[in-house]
Amino acid sequence: MLKIGIEQEDSQYSLRAKVFQQLEEDILDGKFKSGDSLIETKLSQELGVSRTPIREAIRQLELEGLVKIVPNKGAVVLGISTQDIEDIYTIRMLIEGLAVRWATEKINDEEIEKLKESIELSEFYTRKNNMQHLQRFDSRFHELIYEACKSKPLKHVLTTFHHYIQKARMSSFAAPGRASDALKEHKAILEAMIERDCDRAEKLMYEHVKNASANLIKAKKQNQN
Amino acid sequence: MLKIGIEQEDSQYSLRAKVFQQLEEDILDGKFKSGDSLIETKLSQELGVSRTPIREAIRQLELEGLVKIVPNKGAVVLGISTQDIEDIYTIRMLIEGLAVRWATEKINDEEIEKLKESIELSEFYTRKNNMQHLQRFDSRFHELIYEACKSKPLKHVLTTFHHYIQKARMSSFAAPGRASDALKEHKAILEAMIERDCDRAEKLMYEHVKNASANLIKAKKQNQN
DNA sequence: AATCGAAAAATTGTATGAATATCCTATCTC
């Protein structure tokens, strides 16, 4: 098994983190719909833990904007609408280019190696047509750049957004040819980064997000028909 | 007393919210420095509440990126550096224009009235030279626009950032002439919005944030000398 | 004197109990 430096999920350490992940996934996947209310006792029975970790996880979801807490009444799911996802792509078009620009200015050899590795693995799984793993390393490419840009606020916002749109990305990859196009775009971006060409890297990333967004909207229209 | 529609702080309702606000403020104000560890029992004694609300607040701070939680070990303060604040201004230059563009497209009469009101109050306190209240309504102008852009993700990120840089803004206003310049810029932005001139509003907001950023950096340099 | 290790202290993680607020419903009044 290839050893890669994907950051460990802290879910193995605390119930709270597990519950948080579970609830977040359930909301993003639509198992909890907007307007559903999260009852502590019910959840604690379903998940087999006490109310304490449940409460802490719900409080975190509130700060993520995924639920709304009304004092003394409880938490209702807000979820993410397709409009939210479109907005996120629009925002990413504006700032993900900045991230790759800063990353290009500040990246070190080790980080470049990791980027290369993520692209190699993406190629591997593209050929294998394994969408699950493909998305994983496609995601990793972006998150490595967020890390490499060395800006806490920029990394924070992009990571959060990236997390939100995971589900949308999945269906986006299903479009024929999109996966290999995205891979080509990633390669071009990395090439520009290695040549320390900030302008080109920024422009390429802008185009990449724009293409992904266009692809997503196209896929959405097709689903409606 | 003039009745204005500032959203209520929910701190009056729950201990957790109070603790969260307190800790957040202490971190942003620098009372807790980066690297400090937050001990639950110590905080619970100092604030006179049990550990439960403390824990919940700390978990929220983690999601805001203000503290880092190491499982079974505790929470350490991360805080906000001056570099973080500069980065936030750079990001805002890119996306706050988008917010005002969307707001211009979607704003209704009631929201325009609120913007007018916030500007009138800013004028009042500018003449009075009351910086505390001035900042309050300057902030309100921006937050009304975040609300009016009707995009949950955009509002979320800008509100968070705005919150982070409160302290920096305060010192920025102290620069002679900056407060009245900012007010003029706000007026121009609102005018463009009322005329439904998206392009102009967007450009003016970009310039506004750019000016604020430049002013901040200038003030920072002066403080160093 | 330095190091290792075990016991003790400190701290976090989880569960549960007590108090309070809200909601629902049945009953009463007009």
Place this chain on the structure above:
DNA sequence: GAGATAGGATATTCATACAATTTTTCGATT
């Protein structure tokens, strides 16, 4: 019959108790 109201049920909030883990202390051994 419609609306108000009281009371029980339900859920949240906060506190506390207990468990698990980490850190510190301190003494024994090399």
